[in-house]
Amino acid sequence: MLDKDDFLYPRSRYYGQVNPENLVFNANLQEFAQKASYICNLETAGKITPKEAYEQIKELWKQLKRAKKQLGIGEEPFKEDSQ
Numbered sequence: 909m910l911d912k913d914d915f916l917y918p919r920s921r922y923y924g925q926v927n928p929e930n931l932v933f934n935a936n937l938q939e940f941a942q943k944a945s946y947i948c949n950l951e952t953a954g955k956i957t958p959k960e961a962y963e964q965i966k967e968l969w970k971q972l973k974r975a976k977k978q979l980g981i982g983e984e985p986f987k988e989d990s991q
Contacts (some may be wrong), residue, residue: 918942929979936975940968 922934944965951961976982 916942929981933976933979933981936972940972943968 919935919938922931924930924934947956947961947964947968950956951958956964
């Protein structure tokens with residue numbers, strides 16, 4: 909039997925450069941996309957207002973940005989200087 913979280917939040921395989929930070933960020937990104945999709949569907953069905961949907965997605969986006977910054981995604985701290 910499938911776990912409820914596996915059913916509600918399926919994960920796709922990661923094909924990018926493998927390192928712990930990228931894997932964690934990819935999981936966060938997939939979770940963001942899944943939750944944003946649910947919020948959009950709730951708004952489309954009239955279960956929440958457009959403003960509520962916007963605020964919820966905005967908060968998810970802030971969480972994703974914090975995770976990106978904490979993981980150092982997009983930064984190259986060990987890149988050697990060319991001399």
